[in-house]
Each structure stands twice: as C-alpha cells, then as structure tokens.
Amino acid sequence: MNVRPLTKTSNERSDATRRRLIDAGMELFGVNGFDATTTRALADAAGANLAAIPYHFGGKDGLYRAVAQAVIDGLNDQMGSFLDSVQREMDAGVGSPHQAMALIERLMADFAEVVLQRPEADNWVCFVMREQMQPTEAFSILYDSPIKRMRDLFSKLLSHVSGLEPDHVRIKLTGIELLGLVYVFRVARASTLREMGWQTINEAAYAEVRTVILESTRLILRGLQAKN
Amino acid sequence: MNVRPLTKTSNERSDATRRRLIDAGMELFGVNGFDATTTRALADAAGANLAAIPYHFGGKDGLYRAVAQAVIDGLNDQMGSFLDSVQREMDAGVGSPHQAMALIERLMADFAEVVLQRPEADNWVCFVMREQMQPTEAFSILYDSPIKRMRDLFSKLLSHVSGLEPDHVRIKLTGIELLGLVYVFRVARASTLREMGWQTINEAAYAEVRTVILESTRLILRGLQAKN
DNA sequence: CCTAACAATTCATACGTTTGTATTATGCGT
DNA sequence: ACGCATAATACAAACGTATGAATTGTTAGG
Numbered sequence: 001m002n003v004r005p006l007t008k009t010s011n012e013r014s015d016a017t018r019r020r021l022i023d024a025g026m027e028l029f030g031v032n033g034f035d036a037t038t039t040r041a042l043a044d045a046a047g048a049n050l051a052a053i054p055y056h057f058g059g060k061d062g063l064y065r066a067v068a069q070a071v072i073d074g075l076n077d078q079m080g081s082f083l084d085s086v087q088r089e090m091d092a093g094v095g096s097p098h099q100a101m102a103l104i105e106r107l108m109a110d111f112a113e114v115v116l117q118r119p120e121a122d123n124w125v126c127f128v129m130r131e132q133m134q135p136t137e138a139f140s141i142l143y144d145s146p147i148k149r150m151r152d153l154f155s156k157l158l159s160h161v162s163g164l165e166p167d168h169v170r171i172k173l174t175g176i177e178l179l180g181l182v183y184v185f186r187v188a189r190a191s192t193l194r195e196m197g198w199q200t201i202n203e204a205a206y207a208e209v210r211t212v213i214l215e216s217t218r219l220i221l222r223g224l225q226a227k228n
Numbered sequence: 229m230n231v232r233p234l235t236k237t238s239n240e241r242s243d244a245t246r247r248r249l250i251d252a253g254m255e256l257f258g259v260n261g262f263d264a265t266t267t268r269a270l271a272d273a274a275g276a277n278l279a280a281i282p283y284h285f286g287g288k289d290g291l292y293r294a295v296a297q298a299v300i301d302g303l304n305d306q307m308g309s310f311l312d313s314v315q316r317e318m319d320a321g322v323g324s325p326h327q328a329m330a331l332i333e334r335l336m337a338d339f340a341e342v343v344l345q346r347p348e349a350d351n352w353v354c355f356v357m358r359e360q361m362q363p364t365e366a367f368s369i370l371y372d373s374p375i376k377r378m379r380d381l382f383s384k385l386l387s388h389v390s391g392l393e394p395d396h397v398r399i400k401l402t403g404i405e406l407l408g409l410v411y412v413f414r415v416a417r418a419s420t421l422r423e424m425g426w427q428t429i430n431e432a433a434y435a436e437v438r439t440v441i442l443e444s445t446r447l448i449l450r451g452l453q454a455k456n
Numbered sequence: 457c458c459t460a461a462c463a464a465t466t467c468a469t470a471c472g473t474t475t476g477t478a479t480t481a482t483g484c485g486t
Numbered sequence: 487a488c489g490c491a492t493a494a495t496a497c498a499a500a501c502g503t504a505t506g507a508a509t510t511g512t513t514a515g516g
Contacts, residue, residue, distance in 0.1 A: 035264035135418045173440040180412025190363045212401040216448050223447035
C-alpha cells in the first residue's frame with residue numbers, strides 16, 4: 001500500500017524508473033490505448049519490473065494519469081515558448097488586423113511543426129485524440145493544456161481580425177476549425193499516406209502539407225476580415 | 229469448426245442474431261475499441277449467447293471484420309444517394325468553376341449532415357477514426373469506402389475550380405483539408421462542447437457549425453480559384 | 457396432416473491463457 | 487543495520503474459445 005513514499009532524499013534511481021515507465025506508457029497507451037496495453041508490456045518496454053507499476057503509481061490507472069500529466073508537460077515544453085512569444089506580442093498591443101493575422105499564421109506554422117513533424121508527437125497526439133473520442137477521467141487533465149491556451153489566443157486574435165467579440169460563437173468555432181486544418185493530417189494520416197502514395201510524411205511531403213495548411217489559414221482569415 | 233454453414237433456406241433467426249451482434253459490435257467496438265470490448269459484453273448487448281460469436285463469425289476478429297463491412301454498407305446507405313447525385317451532375321459536364329464550387333459545397337453540406345447530425349454516425353465515426361490512428365487488417369475494407377469516392381469527387385471538382393490536374397498534390401491535400409473541416413467537430417467533440425459551453429450539438433448549435441464549415445469551404449475554394 | 461428424424465442454432469458450462477495485483481524475498485545506499 | 491527500491495513468484499479474476507447438451511426449425515415418410 002506504499003505509493004511513492006516521498007522520501008526527503010530524492011532517489012534518482014526510482015525517479016528514473018518512473019520516467020521510463022511514463023515514457024513507455026506514453027508510447028504504448030498512445031498507440032494502442034488503455035486496454036490493449038498490458039502491464040507486462042509496459043514493464044518490458046520500460047526495462048522495469050512488473051511490480052514497479054503498482055509500487056510507483058498505485059496501479060495501471062495511476063500510470064495512465066501520470067502519462068496524461070506528462071503529455072501536458074511535454075506540450076508545454078514544445079509549445080510553451082512560441083505561445084509565450086505570441087502572447088507577449090499580443091499583450092504589447094495588436095495594431096492592425098493584418099498584424100493579428102500574421103500572429104495566427106505563426107501559431108499555425110509552429111503548431112503544425114509540432115504536431116506533424118516532431119517524432120515525440122506521434123505518441124501524445126494519439127493519446128489526446130483517444131481521450132477526445134472517449135474521455136476518461138484523465139480528460140480534465142488534458143483539457144487545461146497548452147492547446148486550450150492556443151484556442152484562447154486564437155479567439156483574441158480572431159477578434160482583432162474580424163471585429164467580433166472573442167467569445168462570439170463564430171470566432172470560437174473558427175478557432176477550432178483552424179486547429180482542424182492541422183489535426184486532420186495527423187488523425188487521418190493512414191488515409192493521407194495512402195491517398196498521396198507516400199510512405200511517410202517526410203521533409204518534402206511536409207512542406208506541401210504546410211503550404212496547404214497556411215494557404216487555407218490565410219484564406220479563412222482574409223474572409224473573416226472582409227466580412228465585417 | 230462449422231462457421232456459417234450456408235444453408236439454402238435462409239434462416240431468419242440466425243440472420244437476426246448475426247445482425248444484432250453486428251449492431252452491438254458497431255456500438256461497442258466503435259466507442260470502446262477492440263480490446264476494451266469483451267465477447268461477453270457483445271453477447272449481452274446483442275441478447276445472444278456467448279458462443280454465437282465463434283459460431284457465426286469464427287471469433288471476435290471475424291465479428292470485427294463483419295462490423296467493418298457493415299460500416300461500409302451504412303456509409304453507402306447514408307452517402308450513396310448524394311454522391312450519385314453529384315456524380316451524375318459532374319458527368320453531365322461541369323461548365324464553370326462556379327458550378328464545380330456549388331457541387332463541392334453541396335457535398336460538404338451533405339457530408340456534415342451525415343457526420344455531425346445522424347445519430348447512427350456516433351458509432352461508425354469512432355470506428356473509422358480508430359482504424360485511422362491504428363490501422364488493423366480491417367483498414368483495407370474501410371479505405372475503399374464512400375469516403376474515398378468523396379475524395380475522388382473532390383479532386384475532380386477542385387481540378388475544375390483551380391485548373392490544376394486532379395491528381396496534383398495541392399488538389400489532393402486540399403480535398404483532405406476540406407474533409408478535416410467536418411471531421412474536427414466530431415473528433416474533437418469533447419473539447420468543442422466544453423469550449424462552447426454546449427451539452428450536445430443540437431439543432432441550433434449544428435446550424436452555427438454548419439455555417440462556419442460552409443463559410444470556410446467557400447473561402448478556400450475562392451482562394452484556389454483566384455490563384456490560377 | 458401428422459410425426460419422426462435430421463440439421464441448424466442456441467445454450468450452459470468448462471478449459472487454458474492472460475490479465476492486474478499482492479506477496480515475499482533480495483539488492484542497495486545511507 | 488535500517489529503509490527504500492527492485493525482483494521473482496503466486497494468485498484470483500476475467501478473457502476468448504471449445505464442448506456437448508438442449509432447443510428450434512425443416513423435411514420426408516406415412
């Protein structure tokens with residue numbers, strides 16, 4: 001019944017085991033889902049003993065929650081800097097719709113880079129998508145993520161572009177739509193690869209995808225601006 | 229070892245059992261995935277006996293494949309008519325880019341209706357998305373679906389709009405992008421509801437979503453047209 | 457029209473595996 | 487030598503499937 005006894009002296013070895021288990025969980029839970037991932041597979045992948053899971057996390061569920069938290073942390077690592085950057089520029093004052101559009105395009109480019117190019121994303125994107133489709137108790141952890149920060153930034157910036165209020169229905173839905181422009185190439189990756197005749201989304205392929213995403217973004221933004 | 233003995237006289241009772249098991253599989257596999265769905269849960273939901281699964285489908289895998297096929301059939305039922313309709317009009321000759329744009333908008337509206345409004349969609353959308361993220365052997369069954377037909381229609385129509393070849397990279401990616409405009413509201417439904425403060429995507433909410441989807445579609449199409 | 461015989465299906469149950477976790481013992485640093 | 491972390495093993499529960507009996511539906515002989 002002894003779960004993470006919180007020793008004063010931070011034990012490096014146990015921290016390493018926890019981290020390895022979380023890494024393994026990110027990979028296996030993300031790819032195969034909760035039920036399809038066995039504790040034995042997790043322990044093997046982490047190079048840890050089977051009993052380390054109940055010991056460190058109280059059980060399989062606890063490890064899953066820890067992985068969810070690690071996903072958030074990873075998102076913060078990968079998205080925090082450019083979110084902060086845009087936030088700062090926004091706080092300094094958005095002079096024109098054109099400036100707001102430029103910031104949104106930057107957000108989209110950086111987000112696409114993270115979601116479609118970073119190899120680490122392979123794991124957490126699937127993890128998050130699975131929680132979207134069938135939320136567990138871990139969904140609340142994931143909801144307050146950098147992605148929500150990004151949606152909020154979108155709302156404010158889109159407000160500058162369109163002249164509508166940031167919490168206007170149209171604005172919020174458009175923000176979700178923009179994220180969808182990126183998500184679709186990850187979620188429907190299997191179909192995309194097959195349709196395009198690609199083996200992977202390599203450098204050249206990503207360049208094409210990125211172009212289309214940014215082009216569509218620009219068009220949607222320009223349309224939103226022209227309207228009001 | 230006797231699997232579906234193919235009696236001359238079609239047995240109503242066994243057909244009904246198969247159908248109930250497939251319906252239960254559509255629901256449970258779709259929502260919870262393959263591993264999280266137990267044969268006992270399937271049998272209970274179908275009001276059938278446990279042994280009916282190996283008997284009629286050869287096992288859990290066989291039932292899963294049968295459900296995948298049923299998903300295709302359902303898609304054909306729900307999308308076949310408007311796909312045929314657009315196909316006919318296209319074959320009759322697309323006179324102007326404007327006409328092609330109108331057809332694409334019709335496709336998008338009908339597709340959104342099916343994906344976001346039909347209650348039956350709740351099951352198969354999750355089923356398909358799961359196969360997208362982690363394709364099993366059933367993916368091949370699903371790939372040759374009405375959705376591929378729709379992508380092909382998009383390619384041809386987008387070709388008319390833009391002047392580019394139907395198999396041009398930009399064209400195909402734009403087709404995927406358009407589908408993403410619809411998918412995102414289903415896949416990221418949990419976040420959408422939470423973000424919008426909605427309980428469900430009811431009539432009024434759907435009207436807003438539909439407006440945004442069609443607006444974005446129009447903007448992307450117009451941009452594609454203006455470019456060449 | 458009835459009914460016995462047969463095949464097809466459903467059912468209750470049992471079996472071997474695999475699952476997650478508990479238990480106990482061993483290693484290791486302070 | 488003491489406490490924490492790891493390791494090997496054991497165990498109850500749940501899993502998918504196999505098995506044989508019971509039930510249902512169909513068909514042929516009277």
